[in-house]
Amino acid sequence: MRYDVVVVGAGVAGPIVARNVARAGFSVLLIDKKAAIGTPKQCAEGISVNVFEQFDIPYDRRFINREIYGARLYSPSGYTAELRYKKVSGVILERKVFDKMLAYYAAKAGADVLARTEALDVIRKDGKIVGIKAKHEGELIEIYADIIVTADGVESTIARKAGIDTYAPPHEFDSSYEYEMLIEGYDPDLIHLWFGNEVAPRGYVWVFPKDEDRANVGIGINADNPRTAKYYLDRWLKENNINAKKLLEINVGLVPVGGFVKELAKENVVVVGDAARQVNPMHGGGMAEAMKAGTMAAKWIVRALEEEDIGLLQNYTKEWWEKEGPRMERLLKLRRATEKLTDEDLDLFIQLLSGMDLEKLASGNYAEVIKVLLKNPKVIMSKRRLEILRALL
């Protein structure tokens, strides 16, 4: 088999690359080891409503599970801050359908798509990478391509095999555990997030509603924690008297929340999405970042093919680090600062956050929020809090 481009992984990053490269008229093969693209999911499925227009994805009810109007935050002692918008601010997707439809759009644009096809290694010839070895429905195959895209998620092996350094220490990952389950009593128009060092060290517990009485209920904690994410999630359910015997799905997964890959293109190999650690370090959302990087990578892949100059792929690394790098580094700094917050700090900040623009905070444009916090007497009186907050400006 021979293509201009082979894309390993049909999560969200891979299909965007494949679709955009195919639209430019180049031959592309998108493969995924899953027998059904999108299944099983490892995701809470929440995403900003802006992504559909931004990445040219139809707002299709087949994968829009529920529209969301904001968020409610809960502090360790029970203070809440609610941000409710008049318009839809986000959606809870049905990722099993979403990922499959993204692959369908890639196929419609001209890409070939092969499910149940696992990339095993790269093929080298005269010291150069010329393709990948894969297993398609149990049969070993060789796929030759000018450019190889590794969009193979957090556990990415192909980028490493191609010589790209994707190592990040365990502390730069969140360990997640999630139930899709029946749950009642939480406003189904909002996402709900609980913070606290005893509740979810470094992370949060989430309820992302998929119905009036059904939600993704999960947790993310630092992966180097001696206790498991499941321990904390089950304890939270018990303490809140939530029946944990109506579980429709159980998902486990790692989320990279730091350790952005420095070299995003090496010769003719390009790495995107979770494989490149392109995830928002503050909230662990990676779908929008994966699509953004995928769009950027596709642009440079198309230029490299048009101008027959593989060296142009380096511009993907350059552009990502110039346009996205500073924002992501700021969010990483913010994440590291929040790791030092005590439960008392979290109580205070959530009280103060009430009424502020959470979207600003989440997108990295949080300076105004910090300035407001810095004016509060309870912050001014605490040298430690002042230091943490000032470090963020």
Ligand SMILES: Cc1cc2nc3c(=O)[nH]c(=O)nc-3n(C[C@H](O)[C@H](O)[C@H](O)COP(=O)(O)OP(=O)(O)OC[C@H]3O[C@@H](n4cnc5c(N)ncnc54)[C@H](O)[C@@H]3O)c2cc1C
């Ligand atoms: C529990 C949990 C909850 C999350 N919640 C959210 C959320 O609410 N919102 C959000 O934005 N993000 C969330 N994320 C993060 C989000 O899921 C990822 O950032 C996003 O899926 C990254 O997309 P990707 O395309 O890079 O990788 P993935 O979606 O992981 O796709 C990688 C694909 O590559 C395939 N693959 C891997 N190895 C091979 C191989 N060797 N050969 C062939 N195929 C291969 C896999 O089967 C997979 O389909 C969550 C993550 C977890 C674990």
